[in-house]
Amino acid sequence: MPESAYYFIQQLLNGLTVGSTYALIAIGYSLVYGIIGMINFAHGEIYMIGSYVAFIVMAGLAMIGIDSVTLMLLGAFLVSIIITSTYGWSIERIAYRPLRGGNRLIPLISAIGMSIFLQNYVRLAQGSKDIAMPSLITGGWTIGPADGFSATLSYMQVLIFVVTFISMTALTLFISRSRMGRACRACAEDQGMTNLLGINTNGIIALTFVLGAALAAVAGVLLGMYYGVINPYIGFMAGLKAFTAAVLGGIGSIPGAVLGGLILGITEAFTAGYFSTEYKDVVAFSLLVLILLFKPTGLLGKPEVEKV
Amino acid sequence: MSQPLLEASDLNMRFGGLVAVDNVALRVHSDEIISIIGPNGAGKTTVFNCLTGFYKPTAGTIRFKGEDIAGLPGHKISRKGIVRTFQHVRLFKDMTVLENLLVAQHRHMNTSLLAGLFNTPGFRRSEAMALDKAMQWLERVNLLDMANRNAGNLAYGQQRRLEIARCMVTRPDLLMLDEPAAGLNPKETEELDNLICELRDHHKVSVLLIEHDMQLVMGISDRIYVINQGRPLASGTPESVQNHPDVIKAYLGET
Known part of the structure; x- marks a missing residue:
C-alpha cells in the first residue's frame, strides 16, 4: 500500500476515536431533548466533571499504592459514573423541574446559568490550571513501512471503541427492551398521556438525565486519558461539539446522535490531516450549517408534529 | 344508596373572566354508565379535565371512593383508579x-x-x-x-x-371516554355500544361518557347529565332528559 493509504487510515482512526466520544456526549443531549424538548446546556460540564472525578480517583488510588491498570480504570469509570449521575439528577431537580411547564426559554437560560456555575465551581475547587491525566494505557499496533508514514492504532483507541460500543449497546437495549425504557419511549411520545396511565413522568425525566450523565462520564474518563490534559473549560467545547453532533444527526434520535458524532469526528480529523488543524472547527460547523439548510431536522430526525 | 364511586359537587372552573364550568355536580355509582351531553362548548371536556387532574378546579370538591382528589397530579388520580381517553x-x-x-x-x-x-x-x-x-x-x-x-x-x-x-x-374502577364514537361508522359504533355495556356488566367498571351520538347515549346510559354553557341543565334517566323542556330548548333553540 502507498504511504498515503496509511495516512488516510490514521486520520480515519483518529476521527472515529474522537467521533465516538462526541457520540457518547451527544446521546445525553438527544435523550433529554427527546423527552422534554429542552437543550441541557450544562451537559458539557457534566462531561468535564466526569474527567475530574476520574483524575481524582486515579490519583487517590495511586496514593494508597494501588497501581493496577484494571483496578484504576474500573474505579475511575465506576465512581465517575455514580458521581456524575448524581450531578445530572440534582441539576434536573434543582434547576429545571421547578421551571417546567412555563415558557421553553426559561429552563434554557437556567441551563446556561447552571453551566457557568459548574464551570466556575470546579475552577474554584480544583484550580484553573491544566491537569495532566495519567495515561494508563500506552502502546498500540502499528502497520505500514518502517521507513515512512505508518498508521498506529493505539490500545487507548481500542479501549475507546470497545467502551463506547458497550455503552451504546447497553443503552439501546435498555431503551428498546426494558420496562423503564418502554416508559421512556412513551414519555417521549406523549408525556401527558403517560402520566394519565399512572406513570410518574417526573421520575422518567430524572432517569434520562441520569442516563445522559452516565454516558457523559464515560466520555469524560476516556477523552481525559486520550488527550492527557483536563481543565475546567473542556466542557464548553466538548459540549458544543456534541450538541452539534446531536443536531447534525437529528436531535431526539439516539442513532442520529451516534451518526452525527462519528461524522463530526471524521470531518474534523480529515480537515486537520489534509488541510489545517486551525480550520477543523470551521469545517465542522460549516457542515452543520449545510446539513441544516438542506435537511432542517438533521440526518435521522423526524419533523416535529405540533402537539395539540 | 351506597357511597358513590365518584362525586363532584359545586365544581367551578374559571379561566380569567371566563366561567367554563359553573356549579356542576355529578355522581357516578359503581357499575353505572353515565353520560354527559350538551351543545358544543358547553364545558363537558373541561369537567373531564378537572376530574382527571389536568386542571385544578377553581372551586368545588371531587371525591373518589370517599377521598378528595381535586387538584391531585394526573398520575396519582390514575393510580386511584380513574383513566380516560381524549377526543383525539x-x-x-x-x-x-x-x-x-x-x-x-x-x-x-x-x-x-x-x-x-x-x-x-x-x-x-x-x-x-x-x-x-x-x-x-x-x-x-x-x-x-x-x-x-x-x-x-x-x-x-x-x-x-x-x-x-x-x-x-x-x-380502573372508572373509565372516562371523551367522544369515543366520533368518526366511527355505524357498525363500529354498535360494536362500541356492546363493548361499553360489557365493561360495566363483566368487568365491574363504571363508565363516564361524553358523546354526541344520541342514539348511543340514549341506548346505553343509566343516567344522563346535560350541561349548557357551563351550567347544569338537567339530569336523570334517558327518557326524562329527552322530554325535558329546557333540554329541547337548548338543543333545538327557542321556538
Missing part, C-alpha cells in the same frame, strides 16, 4: 400495539432496575402476567393479529378500540 386519539404511535398495552401496566409491574437486570423469577412472572392481560384485551377488541404493528399504522376504528383496551389494562 392519543396512542403511542411509534410503539407497537402490544407495547402500548404493556406500558399502561407499568405501575403494576415490578420495575426495579436490579430485578430487570438479573431477570429474577418475580420479574419474569410479572412480565408474563402483563403479557397475558394484554393478549386477553387484544383478543377482546379484535386486534390480536395487529399486536406487533406500530399503533400509528392501525385504522382509525382500531386505534379507538386499542385506546379502550389500553385504559382497561390499567385496571
Whole structure:
C-alpha cells in the first residue's frame, strides 16, 4: 500500500476515536431533548466533571499504592459514573423541574446559568490550571513501512471503541427492551398521556438525565486519558461539539446522535490531516450549517408534529 | 344508596373572566354508565379535565371512593383508579400495539432496575402476567393479529378500540371516554355500544361518557347529565332528559 493509504487510515482512526466520544456526549443531549424538548446546556460540564472525578480517583488510588491498570480504570469509570449521575439528577431537580411547564426559554437560560456555575465551581475547587491525566494505557499496533508514514492504532483507541460500543449497546437495549425504557419511549411520545396511565413522568425525566450523565462520564474518563490534559473549560467545547453532533444527526434520535458524532469526528480529523488543524472547527460547523439548510431536522430526525 | 364511586359537587372552573364550568355536580355509582351531553362548548371536556387532574378546579370538591382528589397530579388520580381517553386519539404511535398495552401496566409491574437486570423469577412472572392481560384485551377488541404493528399504522376504528383496551389494562374502577364514537361508522359504533355495556356488566367498571351520538347515549346510559354553557341543565334517566323542556330548548333553540 502507498504511504498515503496509511495516512488516510490514521486520520480515519483518529476521527472515529474522537467521533465516538462526541457520540457518547451527544446521546445525553438527544435523550433529554427527546423527552422534554429542552437543550441541557450544562451537559458539557457534566462531561468535564466526569474527567475530574476520574483524575481524582486515579490519583487517590495511586496514593494508597494501588497501581493496577484494571483496578484504576474500573474505579475511575465506576465512581465517575455514580458521581456524575448524581450531578445530572440534582441539576434536573434543582434547576429545571421547578421551571417546567412555563415558557421553553426559561429552563434554557437556567441551563446556561447552571453551566457557568459548574464551570466556575470546579475552577474554584480544583484550580484553573491544566491537569495532566495519567495515561494508563500506552502502546498500540502499528502497520505500514518502517521507513515512512505508518498508521498506529493505539490500545487507548481500542479501549475507546470497545467502551463506547458497550455503552451504546447497553443503552439501546435498555431503551428498546426494558420496562423503564418502554416508559421512556412513551414519555417521549406523549408525556401527558403517560402520566394519565399512572406513570410518574417526573421520575422518567430524572432517569434520562441520569442516563445522559452516565454516558457523559464515560466520555469524560476516556477523552481525559486520550488527550492527557483536563481543565475546567473542556466542557464548553466538548459540549458544543456534541450538541452539534446531536443536531447534525437529528436531535431526539439516539442513532442520529451516534451518526452525527462519528461524522463530526471524521470531518474534523480529515480537515486537520489534509488541510489545517486551525480550520477543523470551521469545517465542522460549516457542515452543520449545510446539513441544516438542506435537511432542517438533521440526518435521522423526524419533523416535529405540533402537539395539540 | 351506597357511597358513590365518584362525586363532584359545586365544581367551578374559571379561566380569567371566563366561567367554563359553573356549579356542576355529578355522581357516578359503581357499575353505572353515565353520560354527559350538551351543545358544543358547553364545558363537558373541561369537567373531564378537572376530574382527571389536568386542571385544578377553581372551586368545588371531587371525591373518589370517599377521598378528595381535586387538584391531585394526573398520575396519582390514575393510580386511584380513574383513566380516560381524549377526543383525539392519543396512542403511542411509534410503539407497537402490544407495547402500548404493556406500558399502561407499568405501575403494576415490578420495575426495579436490579430485578430487570438479573431477570429474577418475580420479574419474569410479572412480565408474563402483563403479557397475558394484554393478549386477553387484544383478543377482546379484535386486534390480536395487529399486536406487533406500530399503533400509528392501525385504522382509525382500531386505534379507538386499542385506546379502550389500553385504559382497561390499567385496571380502573372508572373509565372516562371523551367522544369515543366520533368518526366511527355505524357498525363500529354498535360494536362500541356492546363493548361499553360489557365493561360495566363483566368487568365491574363504571363508565363516564361524553358523546354526541344520541342514539348511543340514549341506548346505553343509566343516567344522563346535560350541561349548557357551563351550567347544569338537567339530569336523570334517558327518557326524562329527552322530554325535558329546557333540554329541547337548548338543543333545538327557542321556538
